[in-house]
């Protein structure tokens with residue numbers, strides 16, 4: 001090699017960033033750190049990172065023994081459990097792709113996803129057996145179903161199915177050879193819920209998952225430590241539980257997995273008995289917890305921080321956690337296509353001084369700043385970058401090593417000439433770099449040529465003491481094209497009039513943002529990840545209001 005060539009060469013080690021290294025790290029350096037999971041019968045199971053890694057190797061050994069090639073998609077239809085985490089590390093360590101399926105989806109959506117991914121095996125919770133059996137006749141690529149339980153837990157099984165414990169009982173962990181492949185190898189697959197058209201697959205590589213772990217683990221973002229106990233309420237089928245099982249392994253945190261019980265009483269019990277310091281979920285879960293806490297006059301005594309994302313966090317949630325329990329709220333924004341972390345509302349930088357309460361709250365309700373590893377721009381409809389003045393809204397576009405370039409089985413690139421992916425969200429960025437989501441582009445209300453932020457009106461309306469949930473949707477209007485309509489679900493036992501809500505909003509929003517109508521509903525339609533489904537509301541009210 002010439003002298004020049006040796007200077008130019010990369011002289012550092014070829015350390016492929018494959019996710020099995022996370023399990024090996026946790027096994028070697030945090031081996032005795034506990035992992036706790038709630039079983040289907042409510043009992044608590046305990047293991048640790050060392051034992052989990054060994055059992056994950058047994059899963060890999062089974063895949064090796066069955067001749068499953070690298071790159072094969074292996075589905076999971078399961079809640080967060082110890083066996084589910086073992087399966088995911090075992091599948092990925094082998095170089096196969098872990099495709100987490102959301103059991104709350106409709107059969108047709110699951111059938112589409114399984115067929116599109118061509119899943120060959122599915123690991124499922126015994127509780128989902130009847131659902132699996134409804135799907136299977138329509139999913140010709142699936143050869144085997146493994147029920148994540150003890151022998152017999154899923155009942156008497158056909159020849160094409162087995163119990164997890166039976167499957168791995170005799171598997172020799174030494175037969176697993178983890179890693180030893182390129183970091184560009186696919187590791188995991190998640191589908192977007194498909195609020196428009198068919199669901200789209202987002203295939204993460206080992207490299208993108210490892211970088212997402214490092215990016216979101218930074219101190220101002222999820223910032224977990226070996227001293228943390230982490231409760232992953234957010235399910236693994238919701239964008240890989242926002243990466244928490246990876247981040248916990250990297251940090252050596254204690255990991256708590258809630259199984260199927262996500263009601264207020266069960267979540268409270270785990271938070272307190274396991275000494276949880278950090279947790280994460282969509283807002284609806286926390287609403288259930290708060291209802292339980294206030295009914296029973298209970299306090300959270302160990303929790304320090306909670307990440308809330310997936311839809312906008314309300315003023316009431318921030319106050320409930322902060323003032324009621326001394327818990328810091330990290331409001332996060334992201335999406336399946338971003339692995340998912342995009343921004344987090346970490347504490348204000350010192351340059352902002354010591355803000356007063358209303359400024360602090362305003363910042364806490366914004367979606368936050370980007371970590372290193374995510375770049376973001378807001379543009380006009382023509383693609384022109386908009387100023388970071390906190391006022392001018394634009395289409396939010398993102399780039400980074402853990403952000404999608406193209407969808408699974410799609411030839412078309414999904415990024416613009418500068419390499420940015422259009423998130424479909426609309427928002428502003430202020431001079432301090434804080435992003436505020438004002439809408440999803442498909443939920444936008446355009447009245448007289450100007451955008452009205454449905455999210456902002458919802459946040460304020462849901463702070464009305466009688467309101468449990470609020471949604472703002474666009475209704476067609478002959479003069480203004482669209483006008484906002486406020487839909488409210490009241491707290492149990494409450495009655496209210498439209499005028500009460502109009503009065504409550506007065507002075508808090510611009511006059512021309514005032515919803516023309518206020519309607520009360522008994523139930524809000526929620527999608528499969530617990531988010532409000534405005535599509536259903538729009539369909540319902542556009543037909544009743546021609």
Ligand code: ADP
Nearest residue numbers: 192193309310311312332333334335336437440
């Ligand atoms: P989908 O809900 O379409 O399946 P995701 O679960 O990936 O997809 O959700 C991504 C979307 O959720 C974002 O594009 C955004 O509209 C919304 N979202 C996520 N976090 C927040 C937040 N903190 N505030 C407001 N909207 C959010």
